[in-house]
Every structure is written in structure tokens, then in C-alpha cells.
Amino acid sequence: MGRDHHHGLHLTIDNLWISSILAIFVFVILFGGVHASKKKRADVYLSGVSVDSDTRTYRNSLSGESIATSRNLYLDSFFGETKLRPIGEVLCSAIIIIAFLASGIMPFAL
Numbered sequence: 001m002g003r004d005h006h007h008g009l010h011l012t013i014d015n016l017w018i019s020s021i022l023a024i025f026v027f028v029i030l031f032g033g034v035h036a037s038k039k040k041r042a043d044v045y046l047s048g049v050s051v052d053s054d055t056r057t058y059r060n061s062l063s064g065e066s067i068a069t070s071r072n073l074y075l076d077s078f079f080g081e082t083k084l085r086p087i088g089e090v091l092c093s094a095i096i097i098i099a100f101l102a103s104g105i106m107p108f109a110l
Contacts, residue, residue: 055067056068056069
């Protein structure tokens with residue numbers, strides 16, 4: 001009987017060590033690069049020759065000058081906050097209600 005008690009104690013201590021190591025690992029990963037040095041900005045190269053890095057222009061494959069820009073296709077009519085918010089509220093509310101019901105029902109079912 002004492003042996004089982006010590007076995008459970010060792011398991012608990014092992015779990016504490018593992019969780020401590022994982023917490024330190026996560027802390028190092030999250031905050032390790034906070035004081036990273038500033039990296040030099042690379043010249044523009046998009047399958048062409050850089051013309052002017054400050055204006056982000058390059059000579060494209062047709063010998064014309066193009067400006068490197070970042071663009072995004074926003075589908076607000078499909079994925080905008082006004083469309084997704086009601087769906088998210090209903091689904092999250094349903095999950096919370098089901099969790100409360102399950103936590104109240106399950107102990108009595110066992």
C-alpha cells in the first residue's frame with residue numbers, strides 16, 4: 001500500500017518537472033527574440049532586376065518597371081465581421097450551453 005502511494009508521488013513530481021521545463025521552453029520561445037538585432041532590408045527581387053530599393057521597383061521579365069506591392073483580396077461580403085459575427089456568437093453560445101449541460105448531466109450518469 002505504501003508502494004502505490006510513493007508511485008503516485010513520483011508521477012506527480014515527474015509531471016511537475018515536465019510542466020516546468022515546458023513552461024521555461026515556451027517562455028524562451030516567446031520572448032527570446034524580443035531584443036533581436038535589426039535586420040537589413042533585402043533588395044527587391046521578384047524574378048527581375050532591382051531598379052530602386054527605396055521605391056521597391058524592379059525590372060520585370062518584359063523589361064518594364066514594376067512596383068512591388070502587397071495586396072490582399074478582401075471578401076467582406078462573404079467573410080466580413082458583419083457576416084461572421086452572428087454565426088460565431090450562435091456557435092460559441094451553443095458550445096457553452098452544451099458544455100454546461102454535459103457537466104451537469106455527466107456526473108449523474110456515471
